[in-house]
Amino acid sequence: MKLFALTNQHRISKGEATVADFQTEFDELGFDDSFICPHSPTERCGCHKPEIGLLLEAQQKHQLDLKKIVIIGDVGSTDMLAAHKVGAYKILVATGWGRRSKSDYRQTWLETEADYYAEHLLDAVNWILNKEKGAK
Template sequence: MIETILISRDGTLGEMFKTRTGKEFIYYPEALTAIPKLRKMALDIIVLTNQPKFYTPEINQSNFVNELYTIGINDVLICPHHKLERCRCHKPSTGLFEQARKKHHLMPEKCLMIGDSLETDIAFAHHAGIDSLLVTTGKSKDFTIEQLYSAQLQPTYIAENLMKAVEIIEELNHTNYPS
């Protein structure tokens, strides 16, 4: 039984797009529909995200986090380090999970990691001993299902997008909630 969804932001919930005023994060429409459905299933949703751009003053971390809370996310844990720093919190390292585990008293067998990257999100789940669900958005959108299934590191599940992921989670938890 899944109790907690660990989810990556970029490529899973939406993407950064260039706009007239700079770069803006745009949520995928299905993500904005999926998050409330997951909340109706009484699941906690925790964003685990690598965001090295928080080293720059133009990024306001509190706005970033508050925006995620407004769509129904329970908590946001951020690695602000660049991957070359080799910190323990940059996915695929498991430091963010250890933080979430302590803060929320998580059990790996009751968690599901959802992400769009085999190299970071799915590898992270593997290292943490958590089941994983790869959505074919973001970094994995250009891969065929055959390529994904023949990859060296396999996700536990694959879904086209976050709404399809909700269907898998409903099946796993034997629940079906109305929209």
């Protein structure tokens, strides 16, 4: 199973960090690859989630079937919407922005629902592994 980071990092557009900073961090964390949107949300680029540019880049580079991938994220209005647009499985984790995304900001991503709500990353991974076992 491959592990990719797909992330909006508008701090790069503010000059507070570089793409290389994030790539190094994701490499150190053991990700197989990282796809980073460096743009401000106001730039209206095609890679800033909920747009699907990062997913299409990952698909092309790694020959992915986007209907078989799982997006784990903590923001419904970016992560869950991007996953929804490509037909991927969606897991919203409660950590980070997750709890508030599910409650306070739920109106910003009403067009979809997470396939699973995980308390934390390990919970999400266990759901994926159990889903894999059931598919075999």
